[in-house]
Amino acid sequence: MKSTKTWNQQVVKQENKALVLETIIANSQISRADIATSTGLNKGTVSSLVKELLDEQLINEVGPGKSSGGRRPVMLLFNELSGYSIGVDLGVNYILGVLTDLRGNICQEKKTNISDLTYEEILEELFAIIDTLIKSAPSSPYGIVGIGVGVPGIVNKDQKILLAPNLNWKSIDLKSELENKYNLPIVVENEANAGAYGEKNFGVGKHNDNIIYVSVGIGIGVGLILNGELYRGNNGFSGEFGHMAIEADGAKCSCGSNGCWELYASEKSLLFNAQRSDLKETLDGELSLETIMKLAESGNDTAQQLFNRIGKYLGVGINNIINIFNPEQVIIGNQMAEAAQWLEPSMMEWIEEQSLWFSRKDLTIDFSGLQTHSTALGVAAFSAENFISSKVFQENNKYAL
Amino acid sequence: MKSTKTWNQQVVKQENKALVLETIIANSQISRADIATSTGLNKGTVSSLVKELLDEQLINEVGPGKSSGGRRPVMLLFNELSGYSIGVDLGVNYILGVLTDLRGNICQEKKTNISDLTYEEILEELFAIIDTLIKSAPSSPYGIVGIGVGVPGIVNKDQKILLAPNLNWKSIDLKSELENKYNLPIVVENEANAGAYGEKNFGVGKHNDNIIYVSVGIGIGVGLILNGELYRGNNGFSGEFGHMAIEADGAKCSCGSNGCWELYASEKSLLFNAQRSDLKETLDGELSLETIMKLAESGNDTAQQLFNRIGKYLGVGINNIINIFNPEQVIIGNQMAEAAQWLEPSMMEWIEEQSLWFSRKDLTIDFSGLQTHSTALGVAAFSAENFISSKVFQENNKYAL
């Protein structure tokens, strides 16, 4: 009792075709017979669907596999090189672009540091990176199948950027801009949502269906994977956890509210507190996440205390998240995740002390393993997925003989 | 690219049959022809599915409708009286049971006040209420189709009650107990989840798909309707918003954490603050939500201040919820909702001042319109839904001639 769609044989075929392809993607090498047993479909059905997928070059036949006491099976392989996808993480002070195959393997990567640029200047840098990546793509049947961009701001359901405070953007239609220039399918998504998707597909979240990805950078954003799917909220702007109040009568935030989480647990907060400490005198260079990390490594107590404090407040917010969502996994990503070793002890101490026992059950808390690539990989995966879906679910492909 | 189910014609038929039934339920009177056009199915298909539904007595033919220039249509009607469902709201100090038809109309209702009873005594009262309701049910083709119970505690995915602090329950398998006694389908669900479902089906949430239901009673629970479906979390215990920290260094809560929301915004908190005020002297009777409300109505300033304070802190938590979920609607229910007029001004003031403008867009905030019936109606609806699904999706019904 859920869908309002009408069902007919065509839908059945498409769904089954998608199921077969998913099975091939999930199992690096698999025979038709194995697909039939694992999907429950008839051998003949599998054969005909596989034939179509072969025609579309989405899969390949590789040589015969090992016999298990009879005829040797023909092994099938997902043709991840039939197309390429581009994912861009548009950060506050950097742009990171990756070229991936359809399985999300990084083939090419390009990063530029930026600071205080206008919208037009950023656009130029963005185009430059995308152009480079397009040129570097090997030739393939489908070429570049799409471009995805992750941005640190509020993106609505039409993929318009309503607000990106740290970039000083307001009401920007980046999607149309890119569509006009490249004439390719474009995806624009919030950075945290994309990161969550990246971790779910390629990172430590691979095997979980209820994941909360906490992106701790200059601000804090959260991406929600609920029941295996990205939850976007009514208009597309869920996950504004950064502005969750954790001190009702705390300091005033730029958002208008009081005691927001990101005032206590973000990179912004770390730098703010560092300014007021004695670190400035110890350090002759600039205060930044990296330099403070180096000081902590060299045994500087003040630096370690600063991270401890961030860790504690990360724990406060994550504890709320755990109580609210009862997730399987919480993943901490983005820049701050690089300081994992300095944050983890105080963070875990707080969480273990404060969380409800039944919520801690079956819960893992991880730092991102994709380094700072979660977002770029996530948006690249969006484009790749969209492409694959469009191939499988395309309208009745008439055979024009 | 989502389901891992194999598709065949039987599935198509079941889904279409469900679609036809849904359409009939949604439109109080509708003809076969109208169903065909509104679902996109063929007239013949609709005819044969309707025939099956008639055989199963799930729908009825009522007389001919109005002609629109040709043959008069035969109007079809959902047979809501083909079975009855029982829903029980097992509160901390009351038990409320309702008997509803399959559409959720209340046919019979019974409430008992309880206090400080043992598990066995509560069970006895519960059985008594259910027995009364079963006896009062009119005769019908399918009789009682199921019993649902909403409880103020943590319910896991197997519907076992892990913890109900205010009832002093731990690891209770109420579902099995009821199944053994009544031999009927039983649903045990968290009170807030059930309330959310009730509001979504019968209350002010009828037309929205992303609803956050905040149940403010002795404690605070939250039920989440995300993308039109109840979200339960990994193990079934999401929504423990009551233990969301809104003052990181606030008072110690019984849950082990600090500064939990329900210490500031629940009925418990209201009574606690009332104790410390001068109300005790003003009032000769007992301090309770009702008596404090009466004082507020009579113009007592202290009482109004107490509600103001609760309202403000409700606003703090709801503001967090808005930022996190970007819902279409927030509904405040349970006992505290009866004090709506005293809470609303300070609550809304806080929310309007603090929330992000783009989150306020398209958002409505309501107090429950079902009075205190949300939970009972919600669990009754669960049972009714389950029954209808089981009829439509039953295994290939072979005709044993």
Next chain:
DNA sequence: CATCGTTTGTCTAGTGGATGAACAAAGTTT
């Protein structure tokens, strides 16, 4: 009141896709 056009609902032949069984091809085991 007869005729025509319209709408409703049923019926039948046809279509698309899944299924099961038969079968050939290509192995392994004895």
Next chain:
DNA sequence: AAACTTTGTTCATCCACTAGACAAACGATG
């Protein structure tokens, strides 16, 4: 070499939806 296994294709069959024909029922019109 013979017997058994496993793989993958082919083909007849089944099942549910579809299109279109058709009869029944009704309003409008002359």
